[in-house]
Amino acid sequence: MRLHHVQVGCPPGGEDAARAFYTTLGLTEVAKPEALAGRGGCWFRAYDGDVVAAELHVGVEVAFRPARKAHPAFVVETRDELDRLARRLHDHGFGVDETERTTFDGYLRFHAADPFGNRVEVLTPLGS
Numbered sequence: 001m002r003l004h005h006v007q008v009g010c011p012p013g014g015e016d017a018a019r020a021f022y023t024t025l026g027l028t029e030v031a032k033p034e035a036l037a038g039r040g041g042c043w044f045r046a047y048d049g050d051v052v053a054a055e056l057h058v059g060v061e062v063a064f065r066p067a068r069k070a071h072p073a074f075v076v077e078t079r080d081e082l083d084r085l086a087r088r089l090h091d092h093g094f095g096v097d098e099t100e101r102t103t104f105d106g107y108l109r110f111h112a113a114d115p116f117g118n119r120v121e122v123l124t125p126l127g128s
Helices: 015-024 079-091
Strands: 006-010 028-030 042-048 051-060 073-075 107-113 119-125
Touching (some): 006 015, 015 028, 015 042, 015 051, 079 107, 079 119
Parallel strands (some): 006 051, 073 119
Antiparallel strands (some): 042 051, 107 119
């Protein structure tokens, strides 16, 4: 078994804000299948070369409530990449929380909130 994708929610009309955040995070927007496009939302992928390494779907929820505890976690290869990504998010006006940077054994990490308050984690193995 392997994970295909993770879905987070957004309120109606939130697609442009989702695009701004998730592309700043380093994901690439991909087209939704035609049969699903009418539902709104948007899809993103991260690639390792030509291979899909991660996929995140942002779905529209009329009665939206942010996921403040449940979250996707993305792994980057190096500490430099982790720090650059945190700076890039911060520089684009997105909140970055590094208070739990060293609280997960074997990793350095930060948390961010997407424009809707959904929690997102980014981590890298220690020693990378």
